Structure formats: C-alpha cells, structure tokens
Amino acid sequence: MIDQDAADAIRTMPKIELHRHLEGSLRLETLLAIALEYQITMPRFDIDGLRPFVQMMPGETRSMTHFLSKFAVLRMFYRSEKIIKRVTAEVVADAAHDNVRYMELRFTPQALNNLIQCTFDQIVGWVCEAAAQAAAENQIQVGLIISMNRHESLEIGEHVLDAAIRYANYGVVGLDLAGREADHKAEPFRSLFARARESGLGVTIHAGEWSGADSVREAVCNLGAARIGHGVRAAEDPELCDLLAERGTVLEVCPTSNYHSGVVSGYDAHPLTTLIQRGVRTTINTDDPLISNITLSDELINVMSFMSLSLAEIKRQQLIAAESAFLKPEARAKLVSQFQAWMNPI
Ligand SMILES: [Zn+2]
Numbered sequence: 001m002i003d004q005d006a007a008d009a010i011r012t013m014p015k016i017e018l019h020r021h022l023e024g025s026l027r028l029e030t031l032l033a034i035a036l037e038y039q040i041t042m043p044r045f046d047i048d049g050l051r052p053f054v055q056m057m058p059g060e061t062r063s064m065t066h067f068l069s070k071f072a073v074l075r076m077f078y079r080s081e082k083i084i085k086r087v088t089a090e091v092v093a094d095a096a097h098d099n100v101r102y103m104e105l106r107f108t109p110q111a112l113n114n115l116i117q118c119t120f121d122q123i124v125g126w127v128c129e130a131a132a133q134a135a136a137e138n139q140i141q142v143g144l145i146i147s148m149n150r151h152e153s154l155e156i157g158e159h160v161l162d163a164a165i166r167y168a169n170y171g172v173v174g175l176d177l178a179g180r181e182a183d184h185k186a187e188p189f190r191s192l193f194a195r196a197r198e199s200g201l202g203v204t205i206h207a208g209e210w211s212g213a214d215s216v217r218e219a220v221c222n223l224g225a226a227r228i229g230h231g232v233r234a235a236e237d238p239e240l241c242d243l244l245a246e247r248g249t250v251l252e253v254c255p256t257s258n259y260h261s262g263v264v265s266g267y268d269a270h271p272l273t274t275l276i277q278r279g280v281r282t283t284i285n286t287d288d289p290l291i292s293n294i295t296l297s298d299e300l301i302n303v304m305s306f307m308s309l310s311l312a313e314i315k316r317q318q319l320i321a322a323e324s325a326f327l328k329p330e331a332r333a334k335l336v337s338q339f340q341a342w343m344n345p346i
Contacts (some may be wrong), residue, residue: 078113083307235271267307
C-alpha cells in the first residue's frame with residue numbers, strides 16, 4: 001500500500017474521469033429511501049440488507065453475469081422523473097466531493113425508462129437538466145454520454161441516437177455502445193455510430209472486456225471509436241496495440257470493475273502496465289462506484305498500491321483523459337491547460 005500522505009495527495013488532487021455509469025453510481029441511502037417509498041420488495045429494509053443486491057461483496061462470484069445482475073436489481077428503482085433527477089444530482093455531487101473537476105457521465109435511457117411511461121427524449125432531458133444544475137452547484141464540469149446496448153434492438157438504438165443528437169447542445173457530448181459483448185457484435189450499429197460522428201458526438205465503445213482483441217479492432221476500425229471502454233484485452237495482440245498507439249485511440253481502463261466482473265483474476269494480473277509500455281494511451285476510471293464500492297480516488301490509490309504506478313504516471317493518465325475529453329477543441333484546450341496547471345509538477 002502507498003503511505004497515508006500519498007493517499008491524501010490523491011484524494012485532494014483535482015481529478016478527471018471519462019467512464020462512469022449513472023446507473024452504477026447511486027447512493028445506498030437513496031436506494032433504501034426509494035424502496036421504502038415505493039414498497040419495493042426486499043428481504044430487509046436496511047442498508048446492509050440492500051447492499052449485497054447492488055454491490056459486489058467479498059468472496060462473491062466474479063463473472064459478467066453476476067456483475068450485470070446488480071444492474072438488473074437497480075432497474076427496479078427508476079420510478080419517476082423526480083427520482084431520475086435526484087440520483088443524477090447526487091452522482092454529480094459525489095464526484096465533486098471526491099474532487100473530480102471534470103466528469104463524463106454515461107447513462108442508458110432504455111434502463112431508466114423501464115418502469116416509467118415516457119420517451120427517451122424526456123429521460124435525456126431530465127438527466128441533462130439535473131446534471132447541469134448539480135454541476136453549477138458543485139464546481140464540476142459534466143459531459144453526458146448516451147449509451148445503447150448491443151443486445152438490444154437497433155430500433156431502440158435509433159431512438160436513443162435521435163435523443164442524443166437533439167440534446168447535443170444541452171450537455172450530451174458522446175455516444176456509447178455497451179452490453180453483452182461476447183454474444184453481440186458491434187457491426188450492426190455501424191451506421192448509427194457514423195451518424196453520431198457526423199453530428200459531432202464523440203464515439204466510445206465498450207470492447208475488449210468480455211471479448212478479445214478482434215472486438216476492439218472492430219470498434220476502432222469499423223465504428224470509428226476514438227475511445228474504447230475497457231479495451232484491456234487488446235494487450236493480447238501486440239499488432240493491435242501498435243495500431244491503437246498509432247491512431248492515438250484512448251482506452252478507458254477500469255481495473256476494479258475488471259476484477260469484479262472476472263475479466264482479470266486480480267490487480268496483479270491486470271494488463272494496464274503492459275498497455276502503457278506498448279505505447280497505448282490509457283486513462284483510469286471507476287465504471288460503477290456503487291457496485292464496486294469505490295471512488296475515483298480509491299481507484300487511483302489501488303493502481304498505485306497494487307499495480308505499482310507512480311504518482312507521475314497517475315498525473316500523466318489524468319492529462320491523457322483531459323486531452324481525450326469529448327469537448328469542442330477550444331473547450332478541450334482550456335480543460336487541458338487547467339489540468340496541466342493542476343498536475344504540475346509531474
Ligand atoms: Zn462501462
């Protein structure tokens with residue numbers, strides 16, 4: 001473990017995160033309040049009774065299916081406009097409390113409107129409004145990324161993209177493809193992601209997490225992803241690493257999530273340092289703070305403690321994140337110079 005002074009330095013340092021899911025970042029206290037208000041069936045109405053249903057516990061099975069089962073439980077909690085605005089505001093406030101100064105927060109409209117009779121436009125509008133207000137109140141800048149799932153229909157994807165484009169001037173900065181990668185290729189979504197790029201949205205795709213290097217290649221070469229969610233299995237293919245390094249493709253690496261979902265057997269087996277050594281541009285992210293019970297500070301401390309990254313490397317990863325933000329060039333340049341000042345000296 002790193003010493004207390006180094007850990008404190010990480011916690012107080014201004015930070016940036018590019019890969020965090022709204023649906024995986026809720027507060028346990030809020031979930032309990034919603035469960036009580038809506039009488040959602042639970043074995044026990046207290047935090048410790050709720051925790052194992054929505055958070056990874058020590059000794060639990062670490063697999064994709066088990067990890068995703070937590071999201072299935074969370075889908076029962078999105079009951080109203082008020083709840084969606086409340087959880088959005090809290091997720092933004094929690095990031096700011098951890099001294100995150102710029103965050104790209106992604107959410108899946110199809111997950112949020114399961115139990116509410118409303119359109120994707122309404123969902124996206126509510127999240128945009130709540131995120132903008134919470135960002136202004138908490139000294140944090142927030143960009144929103146809209147996610148669609150590979151295992152859901154193209155028709156849903158089209159409607160989700162329409163909503164994303166409509167809200168591009170109200171906080172939406174990018175489009176993401178998530179979902180069950182092992183059984184569903186990205187290719188069917190090619191034209192949607194081309195349209196997203198033509199509309200000025202940034203493109204990031206979950207790949208190389210539960211499927212191998214070919215999935216990353218498909219996302220980069222066929223769907224034009226500038227960033228890859230996870231992408232860690234690219235390390236299995238040196239030629240792909242060269243391609244990613246050459247193109248400057250950025251990996252949004254989430255080590256604890258990879259451990260919890262069974263992608264790697266432990267921090268010591270994680271390929272982050274291999275990817276860095278091969279010249280691939282990487283960033284460090286939480287993915288799902290609630291499910292993994294971590295903050296971004298925790299995650300940076302973990303990679304320093306268990307993967308031997310230096311403070312200088314952590315700062316370099318933060319600068320890569322600033323350089324890869326889905327912002328217009330002028331706004332991105334401003335963000336980069338702000339983080340250069342904060343990260344100085346490296
Ligand atoms: Zn993710």
